[in-house]
Amino acid sequence: MKDSDSKNAPISTDRRRVLMGLGAAGAAVAGASLTGNAFAATAPAQVTEAPKSEKTQDHNAFHGLHQNGIVNPRPAAGMMVSFDVLAQDREDLERMFRTLNERITFLMTGGAVPQVDPKLPPLDSGILGPVVTPDNLTITVSVGDSLFDDRFGLESVKPKRLQRMVGFPNDALEADCCHGDLSIQFCSNAPDSNIHALRDIVKNLPDLLLVRWKQEGTVPAQAPLKPGQAPESARNFLGFRDGSANPDSNNQKTMNELVWVQPGSDEPAWAANGSYQAVRIIRNFVERWDRTPLQEQEAIFGRVKTTGAPMDGKTEADVPNYHNDPAGKITKLDSHIRLANPRTAETQRNLILRRPFNYSNGVNKNGQLDMGLLFICYQADLEKGFITVQTRLNGEPLEEYLKPIGGGYFFTLPGVVDSNDFIGRSLLAASAHTTKTA
Amino acid sequence: MKKSPLALLLTFGVLQTSMSAFAATAPLDLVTPVSDYKIYVTENVDTLAADTQKFTDAIKKGDLATAKKLFPTTRLSYESIEPIAELFSDLDASIDSREDDHENGVKAEDFTGFHRLEYALFSQNTTKDQGVFADKLLADVKELQSRIAGITFPPEKVVGGAAALMEEVAATKLSGEEDRYSHTDLYDFQGNVDGSKKIVDLFKPQLEQSDKAFVAKVEKNFATVDKILAKYKTKDGGYETYDKVKEQDRKALAGPVNTLAEDLSQMRGKLGLN
Numbered sequence: 280m281k282d283s284d285s286k287n288a289p290i291s292t293d294r295r296r297v298l299m300g301l302g303a304a305g306a307a308v309a310g311a312s313l314t315g316n317a318f319a320a321t322a323p324a325q326v327t328e329a330p331k332s333e334k335t336q337d338h339n340a341f342h343g344l345h346q347n348g349i350v351n352p353r354p355a356a357g358m359m360v361s362f363d364v365l366a367q368d369r370e371d372l373e374r375m376f377r378t379l380n381e382r383i384t385f386l387m388t389g390g391a392v393p394q395v396d397p398k399l400p401p402l403d404s405g406i407l408g409p410v411v412t413p414d415n416l417t418i419t420v421s422v423g424d425s426l427f428d429d430r431f432g433l434e435s436v437k438p439k440r441l442q443r444m445v446g447f448p449n450d451a452l453e454a455d456c457c458h459g460d461l462s463i464q465f466c467s468n469a470p471d472s473n474i475h476a477l478r479d480i481v482k483n484l485p486d487l488l489l490v491r492w493k494q495e496g497t498v499p500a501q502a503p504l505k506p507g508q509a510p511e512s513a514r515n516f517l518g519f520r521d522g523s524a525n526p527d528s529n530n531q532k533t534m535n536e537l538v539w540v541q542p543g544s545d546e547p548a549w550a551a552n553g554s555y556q557a558v559r560i561i562r563n564f565v566e567r568w569d570r571t572p573l574q575e576q577e578a579i580f581g582r583v584k585t586t587g588a589p590m591d592g593k594t595e596a597d598v599p600n601y602h603n604d605p606a607g608k609i610t611k612l613d614s615h616i617r618l619a620n621p622r623t624a625e626t627q628r629n630l631i632l633r634r635p636f637n638y639s640n641g642v643n644k645n646g647q648l649d650m651g652l653l654f655i656c657y658q659a660d661l662e663k664g665f666i667t668v669q670t671r672l673n674g675e676p677l678e679e680y681l682k683p684i685g686g687g688y689f690f691t692l693p694g695v696v697d698s699n700d701f702i703g704r705s706l707l708a709a710s711a712h713t714t715k716t717a
Numbered sequence: 718m719k720k721s722p723l724a725l726l727l728t729f730g731v732l733q734t735s736m737s738a739f740a741a742t743a744p745l746d747l748v749t750p751v752s753d754y755k756i757y758v759t760e761n762v763d764t765l766a767a768d769t770q771k772f773t774d775a776i777k778k779g780d781l782a783t784a785k786k787l788f789p790t791t792r793l794s795y796e797s798i799e800p801i802a803e804l805f806s807d808l809d810a811s812i813d814s815r816e817d818d819h820e821n822g823v824k825a826e827d828f829t830g831f832h833r834l835e836y837a838l839f840s841q842n843t844t845k846d847q848g849v850f851a852d853k854l855l856a857d858v859k860e861l862q863s864r865i866a867g868i869t870f871p872p873e874k875v876v877g878g879a880a881a882l883m884e885e886v887a888a889t890k891l892s893g894e895e896d897r898y899s900h901t902d903l904y905d906f907q908g909n910v911d912g913s914k915k916i917v918d919l920f921k922p923q924l925e926q927s928d929k930a931f932v933a934k935v936e937k938n939f940a941t942v943d944k945i946l947a948k949y950k951t952k953d954g955g956y957e958t959y960d961k962v963k964e965q966d967r968k969a970l971a972g973p974v975n976t977l978a979e980d981l982s983q984m985r986g987k988l989g990l991n
């Protein structure tokens with residue numbers, strides 16, 4: 280799906296070496312550059328020289344059976360934006376989906392921005408320059424429960440398990456950060472690429488979409504793998520590797536079972552190949568966490584902090600054996616991972632695909648850091664997935680360090696199969712049909 | 718069918734031409750609307766000065782009820798000429814700055830003007846010790862009046878003012894942040910919208926020459942805004958407080974307001990102004 284995947288890894292390591300060599304040689308040319316041009320090819324980097332990335336041309340396909348941005352590897356920057364839909368009628372709603380489709384097609388592909396008369400505002404914010412680079416961007420569109428109210432005649436085709444998120448016992452939901460008619464998940468290599476895409480959408484749909492809330496997050500980059508080394512997950516803001524026990528996103532069969540609504544299921548036919556998206560903005564009390572003994576931290580998660588291995592394992596990929604530990608002597612019964620996934624035959628159907636980002640927003644009134652996890656997960660069945668897992672987690676010891684403050688439930692629309700199709704088409708078509716025959 | 722800004726430009730063939738698609742409107746064509754606008758602004762600033770006199774008199778007499786009643790209507794004419802008033806940034810700050818424009822909030826020494834008095838009247842529920850602020854406001858408004866009389870209006874500021882007013886609505890009125898103690902935001906809202914619409918009306922003949930569809934779309938959105946605002950008119954010709962505005966109507970206002978801000982941002986260019 281990504282053009283430059285194959286050539287990227289070797290090139291980046293080579294360039295790295297070249298760049299490092301240049302650094303050492305820098306001293307020799309420093310004298311010359313004092314009098315010379317700051318941009319001279321051999322000069323050491325200037326303070327404002329831009330960081331380099333070989334991945335700005337990476338791009339993901341927009342067309343496909345499923346939307347992109349769910350099973351593809353999560354890049355360094357993520358952003359979840361929830362919108363109120365301002366469309367007044369079905370005609371407006373269709374225009375909204377078609378315009379979104381047009382913008383997403385351009386943004387995920389990249390290309391030159393058309394120039395207009397300089398007396399007019401430019402068509403594009405320009406923050407990626409005159410030629411937009413895709414930078415591994417995916418834009419994933421989902422719809423909320425409230426879109427199926429009486430405004431657009433969509434009531435009868437609502438996905439069966441789509442509902443308004445209700446607070447769990449440990450939640451302190453803030454109305455300004457919850458729910459929405461529509462969510463858009465932006466993922467790319469850099470926050471600026473996500474922001475560029477959001478600003479494009481805001482500019483092109485002012486009468487149709489109003490931003491309700493937004494949360495950005497990041498995934499810290501890991502050092503390149505040494506030959507033969509197994510991949511390791513990035514760490515979250517509690518310092519633990521996050522993602523270790525996720526289902527295999529490259530396994531089509533597993534994804535069909537756990538993530539994608541299947542044709543012929545009890546969901547409305549139009550929803551096939553979509554998915555349920557659960558979003559949670561979960562604040563972490565990091566000062567308090569950093570004052571917690573290591574062994575307690577590890578007991579709370581059920582994993583070793585340095586390696587990410589389960590309590591009875593050596594490496595992150597090892598699978599914990601709860602069968603041999605029925606009393607929770609090794610992995611506590613109320614540890615996060617054991618509650619989240621007890622690994623019994625019956626709980627296999629509760630597996631979810633997590634795609635989280637770390638967020639950091641500023642400081643609270645009391646001088647504590649406002650940061651945490653932008654938790655995003657996908658599943659074919661919202662009730663068997665997120666809701667069941669979160670219900671099992673209610674009361675877990677980790678809660679002392681967490682406060683979920685926002686988020687919502689959405690249904691991720693089926694993919695756009697080709698250029699005759701557009702995002703949301705199957706939903707509109709299905710409800711047009713029911714209105715006619717009703 | 719309505720279109721996205723990009724789609725609109727594509728339709729009008731702007732993308733094919735390289736630069737400068739819009740011929741500058743002949744300077745003569747701008748003389749009438751600009752001088753008509755100056756009359757409009759002058760009338761409004763005269764009203765503002767007369768109203769401010771009454772408003773500040775009430776405060777100095779200690780007549781809290783009258784002062785509260787006059788607060789929103791007095792501001793209305795200021796809000797409708799904001800693009801010109803803002804040309805004098807020192808006066809705009811002392812007349813119309815809000816608590817959060819000041820690091821020290823209400824305690825800031827240079828927090829003066831309408832919103833400082835609003836704080837006393839509606840939050841502290843008093844006129845006590847407000848004489849200095851009342852005098853300062855009246856003096857500032859009179860200064861504004863004389864400065865406006867003395868300037869020539871730059872056409873690009875006048876035309877750009879239509880969008881600037883809608884940006885003002887989008888940024889502070891939709892959220893109800895402007896009049897946070899009195900909740901009389903709808904008066905300001907109406908003032909901004911009227912001021913913006915006035916500018917569009919004055920330049921309508923010139924705009925229609927280049928783009929009839931643009932004018933029709935803009936007028937439709939103004940009409941939608943007016944229709945929603947009208948729901949909140951009270952019998953005495955005033956407006957309900959902003960907390961009464963239904964969530965649904967706030968959202969219904971956001972669409973046309975943001976679209977007006979977006980569309981009117983093209984007005985200067987469409988008239989060929991720099």
Ligand code: HEM
Pocket residue numbers: 515517519520521522523524525559561562563580582615616617619620631651652654665668669672681
């Ligand atoms: C700020 C909040 C959270 C933090 C810091 C956190 C952290 C972690 C960590 C460190 C792991 C172990 C490594 C891994 O398998 O990825 C983990 C696993 C897991 N978490 Fe969370 N998590 C949070 C919230 C949630 C929520 C809200 C859910 C779902 C309701 C959830 C579901 C899971 C699941 C299913 C696993 C995998 C368990 C397994 O299969 O062994 N987590 N989490």
Ligand SMILES: [Cu+2]
Pocket residue numbers: 796799813895
């Ligand atoms: Cu104002």
